[in-house]
Structure formats: structure tokens, C-alpha cells
Amino acid sequence: RVSSDGKPPKFQPPPKPVIIDRKTQKEERRFLSPEFIPPRGRTDPLKYYMERKDMIQRRKVINIPEFYVGSVLAVTTADPCASDKSKRFVGICIQRGGKGLGATFVLRNVIEEQGVEICYELYSPRIQAIEVLKLEKRLDENLMYLRDALPEYSTFDVNMRPVPRMAHEEIPVNKLQVRMKPKPWSKRWERPKYNIKGIKFELPEHKMKAAQKWSQPWLEFDMLREYDTSKIEAKIRKELSEELEK
Amino acid sequence: MMPIWTKSGEKHAVTLLKVQDCHVLRYVSKEESGGKTAKLLVGGKNVSPFSKPESAHEIFKEAGVPRKQKVTTFNVTDDAIIKPGTPLYAAHFRPGQFVDVTAKTIGKGFQGVMKRWGFKGQPASHGQTKTHRRPGAISTNQAAKVYRGKKMPGKMGNIYRTSFGLKVWRINTKHDIIYVNGSVPGHTNCLVKVRDSKLPTYKDCNKNPPFPTFFADGDEELPEDLFDEEIFQFTDPSVTFS
Numbered sequence: 477r478v479s480s481d482g483k484p485p486k487f488q489p490p491p492k493p494v495i496i497d498r499k500t501q502k503e504e505r506r507f508l509s510p511e512f513i514p515p516r517g518r519t520d521p522l523k524y525y526m527e528r529k530d531m532i533q534r535r536k537v538i539n540i541p542e543f544y545v546g547s548v549l550a551v552t553t554a555d556p557c558a559s560d561k562s563k564r565f566v567g568i569c570i571q572r573g574g575k576g577l578g579a580t581f582v583l584r585n586v587i588e589e590q591g592v593e594i595c596y597e598l599y600s601p602r603i604q605a606i607e608v609l610k611l612e613k614r615l616d617e618n619l620m621y622l623r624d625a626l627p628e629y630s631t632f633d634v635n636m637r638p639v640p641r642m643a644h645e646e647i648p649v650n651k652l653q654v655r656m657k658p659k660p661w662s663k664r665w666e667r668p669k670y671n672i673k674g675i676k677f678e679l680p681e682h683k684m685k686a687a688q689k690w691s692q693p694w695l696e697f698d699m700l701r702e703y704d705t706s707k708i709e710a711k712i713r714k715e716l717s718e719e720l721e722k
Numbered sequence: 723m724m725p726i727w728t729k730s731g732e733k734h735a736v737t738l739l740k741v742q743d744c745h746v747l748r749y750v751s752k753e754e755s756g757g758k759t760a761k762l763l764v765g766g767k768n769v770s771p772f773s774k775p776e777s778a779h780e781i782f783k784e785a786g787v788p789r790k791q792k793v794t795t796f797n798v799t800d801d802a803i804i805k806p807g808t809p810l811y812a813a814h815f816r817p818g819q820f821v822d823v824t825a826k827t828i829g830k831g832f833q834g835v836m837k838r839w840g841f842k843g844q845p846a847s848h849g850q851t852k853t854h855r856r857p858g859a860i861s862t863n864q865a866a867k868v869y870r871g872k873k874m875p876g877k878m879g880n881i882y883r884t885s886f887g888l889k890v891w892r893i894n895t896k897h898d899i900i901y902v903n904g905s906v907p908g909h910t911n912c913l914v915k916v917r918d919s920k921l922p923t924y925k926d927c928n929k930n931p932p933f934p935t936f937f938a939d940g941d942e943e944l945p946e947d948l949f950d951e952e953i954f955q956f957t958d959p960s961v962t963f964s
Contacts, residue, residue, distance in 0.1 A: 519910050522897060523738055527724060533956035554731065556963040578725045601954045601961040602731045 507542045510572060511579030511598065512712050516703050527576040528712070532719045534599050540606055545569050546614030546650060548632050549583060551596055552605045562604060565594055566634050570619035584622060586631040591623065610639045613649045615673040624661035625654045625675070668692070723905065726891055727954040731961045736891055737906045739823070739914055741898040743768045744810040745787045749803055750795075759797045762804060765790030766913060792913045802934040812898040813936035815916070817950035819890045820924035821900075824915040825908030829880030839873040883907045887921045893948040 512531070514524040534540075543549055548568050555563045567583030570593070574580045579598045584591065596603060622630045629652075653676035656665075665672050666679060668691040677684060695701070726736045748763040755761050763781065771779060771789040782789050785806040815821065835841045835857040843855045857875075861868045885906055892901040900916065908914055918928065936942070949955055 517910075520740070522740070522899075523724075526738065526894070526897070526899065530956050537956065537959060554960065554962050561963045576724065597725075597733075599725075599956075600731070600733070601727050601956075601958075604960045604962070 508709055508713055508716070509540070509542070509579075511575050512716070513575070513705050513709060515575050524576065528715065529719075530577055531599060532716065535720065538603065538605070540598060541608045543569060543581075543606075543608050543611060544613045544647065545572055545617055545619055547608055547612055548610040548636065549581075550607045550609055550636075551583065551594075551603060553596070553600075554602045554604055564634075565592075566609065566632055566636060567592075567594070568619070568622070568630065568632060570622055584619075584630050585634075586627045587634070589627070591627065591630060593623075607638065609636050611641055611647060613647055615649070615651060616671075618670075619674070620663070621656070621661075621665045621670075621672060621675055622654070624663075624665065625656050629654050724901075726901065727961075728952045729954050729961065730952075731954075731963075734891070734903060735905070736901045736903060739900045739902055739906070739916060741810065741812040741900065742766060743788075743790070745785060745790070746804045746806050746808050746810065747781050747785045747787065747790070747793060748806050752800075757797065760800060760803060761795045762798045763793055763795055764810065765793045767791040794915050796917065804934050808935070809938065811895070811936050811938060812893050812900050813895050813944055813948075814932060815890050815893060815900055816928075816931050817890050817892055817948050817953075818927075819931060820919040820921070820927050821888050821890055821902060822884050822886050822917050822919050822921075823888055823902060823906045824882055824884040824917070825906060825912055827879045827881055827883050827907045828909045830878040832876065833878040834875045835873065838875060838878045841873075887919050887924060889950075891950050891953055894946065895944045895948065896946045 512528060550564060550566045552562050552564045554561060565583060567585035569581050570584045571582045577599045580595050582593055582595045584593045652674065654674055655676055665675060666677055666684060666687040668688060723735055723737050726734050744764060744766045746762055747765045750761040752760050767790060768788045769791040779789060787807060834855055836843050836855050841857055844850050844853045846854060860872055889903040890900060891903060906914060954961065
């Protein structure tokens with residue numbers, strides 16, 4: 477086209493495409509920290525509401541990141557006895573317990589050939605920072621069997637650098653099968669009640685069969701043990717997102 | 723029960739008590755009751771009026787209040803008398819005060835002597851015939867009788883017991899919740915009586931509490947949460963030692 481001046485028309489760049497990132501919208505709702513979900517019981521929900529208010533207050537001051545059992549964390553706590561008045565501990569999270577303000581997580585590491593486990597309270601005011609060095613999941617929810625595994629599986633470098641992670645990736649599941657020290661173990665991990673998938677059992681066949689004697693196959697069909705948290709979770713997620721935006 | 727942290731980083735366990743529809747029902751004067759002080763009847767927690775006969779509703783009708791599940795008496799000095807019908811709130815107590823909490827303990831039913839009184843019982847093996855949790859001897863030869871009050875098996879629990887000298891850490895005026903130190907007798911959601919502490923150490927501890935009680939329609943504007951001085955509030959940054 478020719479404009480009235482005779483010069484070529486000014487270049488109009490095309491409008492920028494609006495990218496609706498459906499993945500981010502889905503990912504925002506994915507993780508809800510397990511200590512927010514109230515346990516089954518006859519307690520007044522008002523008590524859990526008051527606890528959640530305090531938990532949200534604390535989360536506004538300190539960033540408590542998303543992490544799972546099997547991720548490597550570094551925690552800095554205030555300590556009156558240390559020279560710098562603060563202590564940093566790096567370890568793999570082997571257990572997450574407790575509900576509400578008393579939620580805890582246990583970090584394990586092997587320092588100078590001595591296994592060390594420290595149980596931290598998520599909402600304790602002595603914790604100054606929690607960083608996730610490596611975010612990943614394992615095959616089990618409880619890694620207490622690392623106490624009876626070879627020490628190489630529990631050693632993590634104290635000066636480890638955080639492993640970079642893309643913003644909206646799926647959380648990797650480490651399908652590592654751990655080799656154990658010779659028996660006796662602190663617990664009989666081969667028994668079906670622990671339901672452990674992350675150990676490479678090198679026990680003879682007859683021992684594995686004998687352990688199945690303690691299986692309780694009716695438990696998965698027990699309807700009284702079912703606890704459907706989907707609606708409760710949805711409510712709590714909504715409440716959290718509203719409060720944290722304020 | 724919930725954890726609570728102080729400014730120095732120590733953790734304490736705390737019980738939450740909710741003040742639910744408490745009203746003063748009646749004033750009984752010293753001469754009428756025959757005691758040393760005047761009494762105030764207080765009722766808590768509204769319940770349906772249909773499960774009791776009309777004769778039981780007299781006290782509540784006089785005060786103009788729906789039927790309450792529990793009615794308790796408080797011994798009260800003459801300058802602390804309140805008009806029947808006034809509602810009582812959690813703000814009646816202040817953080818830093820000390821309090822006694824009374825409630826009915828969890829009922830355990832008919833229990834043996836080892837659980838009820840803490841007897842040691844007998845060994846599990848080495849020839850014991852059918853005797854592992856029995857009381858053993860109940861009296862001596864000379865006495866020729868069993869004394870009154872001898873500890874024996876019987877119904878355990880479901881009786882009123884008091885925890886003394888519990889500190890009040892925090893008060894929520896919006897939901898009427900009192901955060902009281904330590905544990906309290908009774909099961910979850912049971913009815914509980916909270917009273918100013920009678921222990922001699924805490925006689926002069928109350929630093930200007932609302933007297934005779936906290937009136938909601940008064941001029942005093944309280945913030946939603948009242949904290950004790952030593953509590954770590956979650957709006958503050960993390961505790962650091964220097």
C-alpha cells in the first residue's frame with residue numbers, strides 16, 4: 477500500500493502472542509505441605525484454624541520450601557553455644573512427622589564416619605533458614621532403613637552446591653535400591669508392614685517368603701481406614717493462597 | 723494442645739480452652755448459701771431446652787438465657803458481684819495470670835489395682851500360679867479387719883480433678899480462646915471450669931485484671947490477640963542469640 481505522503485508505511489510489528497501457560501496454572505496447586513492436613517479425629521476444626529493462622533504467619537517471615545522425604549536440605553539454626561551463634565547442618569530428609577505447628581523433619585548425614593540424625597521442628601523460631609540443595613523423591617515415604625544401609629548412601633558433602641532445577645519440572649523420583657549391612661538390622665525391613673521398595677534385599681528366597689507370613693492383605697480393603705482428604709485439601713489450599721497473597 | 727515458643731527459643735506445650743456462651747445465672751448471698759463468701763452461679767455452653775422438664779428451666783428463664791449444659795458455682799467477694807444475665811468472655815483473663823482448671827477426668831471404667839493405684843503386681847513367671855496383677859495382702863493379722871479406704875479395684879476416672887497454677891500465655895478475643903500452659907484434665911471438647919489460682923505463690927500475681935469482669939459493650943477496645951511478654955510472636959524475625 478502507499479500512504480498519502482508517497483513514503484512506504486511505517487512498519488507495524490505484529491501483536492505479541494499471549495502465551496497461556498497451562499502447565500504453571502496446574503503446578504501452582506500441586507504441593508500442599510503435609511502438616512496442614514488435619515488428622516482424623518473429633519477435635520474442633522477451630523483449633524486447626526488457629527494453628528494454620530500461626531503457621532501462615534511464620535511462613536510469611538521465613539521461606540519454608542517445598543521438599544519431600546529423600547531430598548537433601550541445609551538448615552541454619554540459632555545456637556547459643558556456637559562461636560558464630562548459628563549452626564548449619566546438611567542432610568537427607570528421612571522422615572516428616574507431626575501435624576500443625578509441631579511438624580518435624582529428620583535430617584541424616586554421616587560426618588567423619590559417625591552417622592548423625594537431627595530432628596528439626598519446621599516452625600521453631602530458632603531456625604533461621606532452610607534451603608533445599610537437591611529436590612527429589614524416593615520410592616518410600618520413610619527412609620529410616622538408611623540406618624542399616626551401607627554408610628555411603630547417607631553421606632552427603634557438607635559444602636554441597638544446590639542442584640539447579642527448572643522452574644516447572646516434574647519432581648524426579650530416585651529409584652535407587654539401597655544395599656544393606658549384614659543382618660541384624662534395627663527393624664525387620666523385609667516384613668510387609670513396612671512396605672519398603674527402596675532396598676535391594678540380598679536375603680535368601682526362603683527368608684523373604686517367611687517374612688510374607690506377617691502380611692495383612694485385608695488392610696488395603698478396610699473401608700474404615702480410608703481418609704479422603706481431597707475436599708479438605710482443596711479448602712486449605714484456597715485458604716493458604718488467599719492468606720499468603722496478603 | 724499446641725506448642726508455643728518463648729523469646730529465648732524454649733518450647734512449651736499449651737492447651738486451648740474455648741469460652742462458649744458463658745452467662746452469669748444467679749447471685750446467692752453469703753447468708754443464703756451459708757458459706758463464707760457470696761456465690762455466683764455461672765452456666766456454659768447452650769444446649770437444647772427440650773430434653774429437660776420445665777421446672778429445670780427456671781434459673782435460665784430468670785436470667786433470660788437459653789438452657790446451659792453445665793452450671794457451676796464460683797465463690798466471690800462482695801465487690802465482684804455481677805448482675806445475672808451478663809455474658810462472660812475470655813478477656814476476663816489476661817496473659818501472665820495463673821489459673822486453676824477443673825474438669826471430669828477421662829473415664830476408664832472398672833479397672834484393676836495395677837492401673838488404678840499403681841501397684842506393682844507379681845512376677846510373670848518363676849512359679850506364680852494365676853497371680854500376676856492381683857493386690858496381694860489387703861491387711862495385717864493384728865488389725866483383724868480391712869481399713870476403710872483400702873485401695874482396691876473399682877471404677878476409675880470420670881471424677882472432678884483440678885490442675886493448679888497454670889499460666890495463661892495468650893488470649894484470643896475474637897474467638898474467645900484461652901491458651902493455658904501444660905495439660906488439663908478431661909477428654910477433647912469436654913467442659914472445663916477455669917478459676918483464678920488459689921496457690922499462695924500466685925496470690926499477688928494478677929496485674930490489673932478486668933474487675934469484676936470484661937464487659938463487651940464497654941469502652942475498652944482490645945486487640946484480637948493478647949500475648950504474654952515472653953511469647954515469641956510469629957510476626958517477629960527468627961530468634962538469634964548474641
